[in-house]
Amino acid sequence: MSSDTCKSSFDVDKVCNCLRKYNEDPNASSLDLYIEAYKELQKFFECLGTVFSFVTSDVESKINILETYRNDPKCNDDYVTLQSMMEYEAKHNLLRSEERPSGARTLLRLHRALAFISKFILEVSKLEDSAATGPAARTAYQATLAKYHPWVIRKTASLAMYGLPNREQLIVRAFGGEPGDDKDKLTQTMITLAELSETAYNITNKLYEDNNLLDLP
Template structure:
């Protein structure tokens, strides 16, 4: 479902579908649930941001939020990118965008681990390469410590596999990583083009 949503999101790289981006992210939110309480703080933050963006998408100004490009253009033109009175859609998406880099790296790494591999180590390494650069030292260390409680790969797959063989899940994880990276790269280029990667 995540792969399908992200594939549809990037069908037209000049008009990234915000609806499909959020649809894919809602499925990733469910994945966080399998990781236990360690990711509960991440999951709640993700859900709040999805809710904000869905609110704009379903509002009277929703036509300006159909695509990520349209949203950024609209907010930039109307001086809404840094408006303290309302959460900017572009800023809200930027937080999801940063987390997507971590998620793609983490899921891709899990897919290559041995069955007894530590997902905790994978999460810590991926976090250090991605999310850590945006968080102060205290939050970084708290997150790394919490990640020690993550299960080994086999245990995680048993939670999410249902009736599917683990090897099939690993193939899907690799596909998910590839499509998530593709969406991440297009979005990253867009934010660079508008010079808004530093929205506070």
């Protein structure tokens, strides 16, 4: 992949706005806002190429499953919030169904990756422009997603991270910046994104924990 700015036009402000609204009411966690934020975050990783396939490989299919339920007139009202989704699927014995993908189970996989996203971006925000971002990615990965991945994926992911660009190149690719841009502003943008992502993760994690759903197979 070239070092040119990413063609998929990652919009960090859109993600932050979605997450900020999502975080406003922990008792009514909007599935639409979560999906919209994640669809935009997917572009961030697409900008960095196949190196993050361990995060992005199934994201599109998972988002499609959730959007299908949101657009289905038979059940869309039950998928307005994460709370209503969990209640509906528990009531109809759908949480562990092998015939129909569970929305709660599907979102749980996205939720786990959100922890990685938050930690990775926060670690990168602390680096100098010339610093490699691979070590930051490995640190974030080991603390989050690695716990759910088999050895083969962990090994592949760890090796792939050696191919990540340095901080300045990453910003140019993913954030649409240019070398020499206002570094303080870009750093603050990254910190804001990381903090909003962490808050959204914590809200969602508590919801899963309160409903005993963190171990959905």
